[in-house]
Amino acid sequence: xxxxxxxxxxxxxxxxxxxxxxxxxxxxxxxxxxxxxxxxxxxxxxxxxxxxxxxxxxxxxxxxxxxxxxxxxxxxxxxxxxxxxxxxxxxxxxxxxxxxxxxxxxxxxxxxxxxxxxxxxxxxxxxxxxxxxxxxxxxxxxxxxxxxxxx
Numbered sequence: 011x012x013x014x015x016x017x018x019x020x021x022x023x024x025x026x027x028x029x030x031x032x033x034x035x036x037x038x039x040x041x042x043x044x045x046x047x048x049x050x051x052x053x054x055x056x057x058x059x060x061x062x063x064x065x066x067x068x069x070x071x072x073x074x075x076x077x078x079x080x081x082x083x084x085x086x087x088x089x090x091x092x093x094x095x096x097x098x099x100x101x102x103x104x105x106x107x108x109x110x111x112x113x114x115x116x117x118x119x120x121x122x123x124x125x126x127x128x129x130x131x132x133x134x135x136x137x138x139x140x141x142x143x144x145x146x147x148x149x150x151x152x153x154x155x156x157x158x159x160x161x
Contacts, residue, residue, distance in 0.1 A: 013061040013101060014043050031090060035097035039068060062143040068098045106145045108153075114141060115153040130158055 011019075017040050024033040042064045046052055072095040079087040099105075106114065115137050119125070124133040137150050 012056065013064070014040075014056060016101070017043065031093045032097050035068075035094035038094075039064065039098065039101070042068060059142075062102075065098060065102050066143065066146075069095060069102070072098065103143050106141070108149075111141070111145050111149060111153045112156065115150070115157050119154075119157050124158065127158060130154065133158065 017036055021033070021036045021040060024036055043056065046056065046060060046064065072091050076088055076091045076095070079085075079091060115133075118136055118140060119129070119133055122129070122132055122136065124130075134151065134154050137154050138147060141150055
């Protein structure tokens, strides 16, 4: 089942259940999908990469909003955004723990024989490509730096 189909199913369920926050989060994802489909650059079907981009973008927006609301002392909005974030994250692939992330990056480093700071430009793109959607980009960068001992 594609992300679009899953979202449409969950949208109906949230409407029937009267879950306002879940409904709001799902509607925003649905809008992002429709926006992508109607964009002039888009042709054909939505790929898994497109789905990941939509989800990670939505997660990033929520996290930024939470940060801004916390600075402004708007706890009710922080709560709402946090709940929406949880709904959106449920659509993402299982996220890696820090330990799992380090293990994966170490394995990639061994595959390409990356051992020093000079290997960062080779390892980082490979790690991003391999781990995309399973962990945030900043965490990948931190793990690569740790493996290559750049801190």
